[in-house]
Amino acid sequence: MVGIGLKRVHHIAIICSDYEKSKHFYVDCLGLSPVREVYRKERNSYKLDLAVGDHYQIELFSFPDPPARPSFPEAAGLRHLAFEVDDVEASKKRLEEMGIQVEDVRIDPYTEKKFTFFQDPDGLPVELYES
CATH class of the missing domain: 3.10.180.10 (2,3-Dihydroxybiphenyl 1,2-Dioxygenase, domain 1)
Structure with a gap:
């Protein structure tokens, strides 16, 4: 076995600042299919699993007052x-x-x-x- 045996990307997690607005964007605008939506009372947070075709899943999270993340096209991190x-x-x-x-x-x-x-x-x- 080469490497550690990775098979594919399992999911991509996104933290949003406005859950309803982002849910509308990813479901209604982009057309991703909701798989499971849960409200985690202890964290005051929603988690929405979204199917992307048959292979990948996006996890859309909401948290109260998440800090902003600076985003520049050539900065280190997710592009x-x-x-x-x-x-x-x-x-x-x-x-x-x-x-x-x-x-x-x-x-x-x-x-x-x-x-x-x-x-x-x-x-x-x-x-x-x-x-």
Whole structure:
């Protein structure tokens, strides 16, 4: 066995500042499917598990007054969250129809695939990458 036997990404955890706003964004705007939603009274926190296709899961957490995390494109740490789509142009148009500001579509110089970026309600950079 090489390495420690990692098989795939299990989940991606996101802490949001406004649970209802972020839940609407990830479920209603992006179309992710709720798997399980729980309220953890002892932490005054919601946890919403969201399915991304058949493989990955996003855990959306709420906490009272989470501290802001500075985000700069080239800072150390998580750079962005990327989703694969069949048609970047169509997805961009749909997001814009919902009032979400989306950057111009660009072409990856190495793969020649289309991609674009937008932000979630807390400013987390989200990428759409054409399959």
